[in-house]
Structures are given as structure tokens and as C-alpha cells.
Amino acid sequence: MVTRRPHPALRPGIHSYRGFRLAFDRPRLRLEVPAGSVSVVIGFAEPLRIVGGRGASPEGVTCASLVSGLHTRPSFGGHDGRAHGIEVVMDPWTAFRILRAPMHELADTVVDLTDLLDGSLPYLTEALAETPGWGARFTLLDSFFVTRLRTGPAAAAGVPAAWQQLAAQLGRARPASVAAQVGWSERALERRFQEQVGLSPKSVARVLRFRRSLRLLEAGRRASAIVEICGYYDQAHFNREFKEMTTRSPSRFLAEREHGARLQAQLDRAEGQITSVVLTT
Template sequence: MYRERPAGFAGAVLWTSTTRAGAAPTRVLPDGCVDLLWTSRGGMLVAGPDRTAHLSGGGPARRWVGLRLPPGVGPAVLGVPAVELRDRRVPLADLWGDRDVDRLAERAEAAPAAVLTEIAVARLRAAGGQDPLGVRVAAALAAGATVAAAAAEVGLDPRALHRRSRHLFGYGPKTLARILRMGRALALARAGTPLAEVAARCGYADQAHLTRDVRDLAGVPPTVLLSR
């Protein structure tokens, strides 16, 4: 069972998930986000930005509560470059120390969503807010801009944009653009748009290109994702 709702700041999303013992793993698609997590069996964790789908679950029953930070926001909240968390699930104590996290974990047992939100809001405020460059680049790429156009919009040359993107998003702008384009494509397909039209509207060369790109990022073709 999975539910989500807006967290009320910086475009973040709160989500909850309950998994049964022995249930089939869930395919979590890359989305450019960093998640701050509490789990009933593992305490507090950070899920870094993924380049390909991550299979989650498949073990004992557990409850998850997560705060999904949109692309570019994670470094301001967590205090580390996103590239250091890429494709990783890291105990929060590894980043902030056992003593501080133990206190937070005790409070989170009773109200995990409230504690995760409180932590993120306080740390984001202390950091001076999210990096405006990350907001602009992510918005441009999410709208379908090319990497060159996004670089020009923020006044950076491609190499400088690549460096800043690794810090903010965990990977270069080309990878982020592919991931965000897949998200747009799947949203259109789930709304009933035929895949050939989805490919044309999202800038793929054709439906075969869409299928290859989704398989590369998600591990399965779009038809499998849409059948679930």
C-alpha cells in the first residue's frame, strides 16, 4: 500500500508504504530526487538519486515513511553533494553522526512524517534555502529544454553546468534530462496517450527509441510498467 501527499515546502512530497513479508520487490524508478526515510526495521536512511530502477522490498514486513526532496534540494538539506549519494541507500547516522540521529529516530517512532518534515525545513532554512540554480535547471529540463538551452538560460558553459549538476542532482544534466523525460512520457502514457504519440510529444526519435530509453533506465519496457 502506497500513498503520497505534498509536504508543504519546496515541492517536497511525503509518502508512506507498507510492505508484506515475502512480497515481490517494488520497482522504484529514477526521478532525480533524494529521499529522507524512516523505516520500522532500519531507522533513518537516505536514498540517493538513482540512475536506474531500484528494487525495494522482498524481505520482512515493514512500514516506510519518506520525504522526497525534488531535484537539487537534497544537498541543502543533507549537507553533502548529491553525487556522493548516487545509487546508494545510506544510514543517516553516517552523514550526521550516531548521537544526533538516535535522538531523531526516537522521536520519529511516534510521528515519522512530522519529524522528517521538521528536520528538512530546519536544515533548508539554515542553508539559506534551495539553490536557485538547481531550481532553474531542473525546471528547464523538466519542460523539455535541451542541455545546451538549459546551460544558456542559467549563464553557464556546458562544463560548468555538468560540475554543478553533479553536486546538485547526483549526475550530469544529460542524465537528469533523460530521467525527467521518461517521467513525462510515462505520465502521458498512463493518461491514455498512445506510445507513438508519447514518443513524438516527448522528443524521442520514434516509439522504438522511447522503448529503448525506458528499458535502459527502468530495466523493463514501458509496456511492462503500464500493465502494473
Template sequence: MGVPVSDWRWGRPCAALRPYVHGYIGYRMSGYRPGTHQGLPGRHLRLVVSFAAPVEIVRMPDPAQSPTTVPMMVGGLHASPATIAHHGEQAGVEVALSPFGARHVLGVPAGALASTVADLAELLGSRAAHLPERLGAAAGWDERFALLDRVLGEALTTVPPAAPEVRHAWDRLVAAAGRIPVDDLAREVGWSRRHLAKRFRSEVGLAPKTAGRVLRFERSARLLRGTPGTRDLAAVAYSCGYHDQPHLNRDWRALAGRSPTEWLAEEIPNVQDSSPADPPGLGP
């Protein structure tokens, strides 16, 4: 095992994809000790195309589902971690897809992919033929991102948009990082709480209350990643709308499978360490 090396590259999708795709990240890591890392809940569906070893998911977000190994995958929104094995080397590209972009890019609503991992080849069909090999053979990250622009651009379809009430509720939750009561959302859109939950879950894949919980968790993870040496868990808990630090720890154990302190100590750098939602200029 050599000295650990990691290489990351951001990519912005072409204009036609920007309403649906929030960013690309290319990654190449080598020299790490084999192990596992957690695929954490967040606001995006994540499309991963590996041009090294296939993606090996040893525990699905829904543990009732069987593990799988695929060269390219899409993970729907989820409220528990996926466990991904690695053998010390990883290389590929991840795409951050908006829940409302799933219909347009993949041909199915995000709700159909909730808490699961699907084979991307089955959703994209012949457009994705040999995509891992083509990405691996490309001259560099810019050429890889341009290839993804072509493949995903060709997959775009015109479909009826999500109900504006659902979109409004989602946008409000994202803007507030999950810190808005569901009753307030229901009043704003003029629906009952029960009807909003049903329609929201069908489109997005999570109920509004669970989506808010995931968004609070996502923000806490971003704060913990971004402030090495100054990780005051009580301050992070307060900033993200948790009642206290024990509340933060309980949510982390449910959503990440470990406490924040354990996660920070155990995780190797991985593609989620810097989400494609983070760079300036990319949408929420």
C-alpha cells in the same frame, strides 16, 4: 497471506522546509506476496524511514556497490533502478527532497549522493536517534509528519546556494520535462556545454543530458500510472519527447530494468506510485 491492503497519506512540510522538501508520504501495506520492486529514477532525492522491517536494497543503482539493509536511507539521483526487497508488508514515511535542498538538510550536495544509497542516520546524526521507533509509536500520520518537521527543521543549515546558472538549467529542465537541448541551456546561462555539465553534475549528481532523460522517463511513468485502461504507449512516447515507442522501450529498460508493459504488470503498489511531487500545491 491475507487480502492485500494499502494505506497512503500525503503530508505537506512546515513553511521552513518547503523550499527544500516537496512532500511527505506515509505508507502502510500488508498482505502482498513477498518479492521485489524497483526504485525508479526521478527528480527528487528520496529519504525513507521504515518503522516496519528495515529497507533491504538488493541491487544498488550502481551495481558495483554492495547491497545494504538499513532502517532509514537516502537515495541520490540516479539513472538506473535500485531493486528493493519486501516481505509482503511495508510501513514508513518517504520524504521527497530537492537536489538543492540536500546541502541545507543533509549537509552535503546532491552530487555527493549520486547513484548511491546512504544511511540517513550517518547524515542526520543524533537528531535521527531512534527515529524509526519514534515514528512507529506516533499516534497517526499527522503526528509522524510533525515529528519529521522537527527533525529535519533542526537539521537545516545556512549554506551558500548553488550557482544561479545551475539552478536555472535545472528549473528549465524540470519545466520542460527534460525536453530541452543542453546546448540551449548552455547558451542561456552563458557557459560552455562542458563547463555546464561539470558544474551541474557536481551539484545535482547527474549531467544535464542525463537529467533530461530521467525527467522524460519520470513524466512517462506518471502518465502510465494515471491513465489505467488507456495506456497508449505510442501516445505516451510522443507526449514525453521520445522519437517513437521503441525509443521509449529502450529508455525504460535502461532506467527501470524492464519495459513499460512489464513494469505495469509486475509492480505492486509502492511509495513511488504517487510521488510527493504530484499533489496540488507542492513544488516541482
């Protein structure tokens, strides 16, 4: 795996590029948990299979290149042991500009990237696959994304500001208060979040609170402290929310993360952030 930050013109909206070429001796299955970001995977070879999400069939979605929008629930992704491509992690309002699609259509689901890039995906994939070296590939992606941002729709400046307010208050913020701080009505805030984020402000707050609790849990904080810091009603509320977003209890999730901890961290979407668990098969 090779990681690089995108060109400064693309930051902070695009967080990272990660080139990967995996060759395991057996199929792999990952539990993906809500990450608070949008993931775009451009695959060069074998398809990936994702199960779970809004409106998903029991068979899931199978495609080489995909987009995973903001999630409030877990999903499962797998491959036959081999995978080759690039993953791009970005803020949802940046994905709105690049993909030119209402983000609520991508929320809690995974879709084939072919359906979103105006017919340009085959050319982009071929160019990336044929370009020698990850550095040159990332530079090609820089150019592609700069063009998409320059010619795509504008994002409302208040959306990132409202997101930061929700993150700072960890689920305690009232949507009306957040809307007032960015100069909008509560209805306008809801409408712009549905379009440019994909989730309501209340759902975003749930995900951000879960992300904070996950960091505290891995750092060894007791459940009672997590409840107080993150603003859960009580421990039962915390356990229920955690299971809804992971299908696991906190203790089971930690135990599975500790199995092959180095590989677990390498396969997370973003450095220093827990986004998945590699499951034993």
C-alpha cells in the same frame, strides 16, 4: 499510510511526508524506477533491502533508514512483509542542503542514512518512534528540517531554474542553451548539477523525458505519439530507453501495474506519480 505536506517554509523543496506501517502476509518486492526526486526513509523497525545501483554488491544494501539519490536505472526494494517508518520526498538541491553531501555521491545508489546525518539519526528516529500520532511526528520533522536548512549550505538559485528549462524542453534542450538562460557557462552548469543534483544536465533530461513518457503511457497514449511528444528518435529508441530504466518493455510494465492497481498507486513515493511496481512473489 498517512500523508501530509510539510510546513510552508519547507516547500516546494520538500514535496511530501508519508508515514507507513505495513503488515503483509508474505515478503514484498518492488521494482523502483527513476523518479526525478530524492527519497529519504526513516525506519522505526525492520530493515529494508535494496538491490541494484552504482557499485552495489549482489547482496544489496540492508538498513532501516536510507537515502535514495537520483537514479537513471532501476533498483529493487524489499522487506519481509512488515515495515514501519516515514518517507520524505524532496528535490535534489534541497537534499544537498539537508544532507550536506555532494549529490553525485548519492546518484544511482542507495546509502544508509546513518552515514549522512552527523550522528543525529538515532536521536531523531527514537524521538519520531516515541511521539504519539503521525501529525505530531510530521511536526517534529518540520522542526528538524527547518534547522538543517537554516544551518546547511546554500543551493545555487540557477539550479532549479535550469531544471525547469530541461523539464519544459523534454530532452531537446542543449546544455549550453540552458546554461546561458541562467547566466552560467556550460562548465559551471555541469559542475553545479554534479554537486547539487547528482546527475549531469543530459542525464537529468533523460530522466525527465522518461517520466513524461510514463505518464503518457499510463494515460493510454500510443507509442508513436509518445515518441513524437517526448522527442525520442524513433520507437526503437523509446523502447530501449524504457527498458534501461525499468528492465521491462512498456507493455509488460503496464500489465504489472494493473495487477493490484489500487495497492500499486498507494505505494508510489508521490501521489499521482508512478515510481514503482509491486512484483508478485
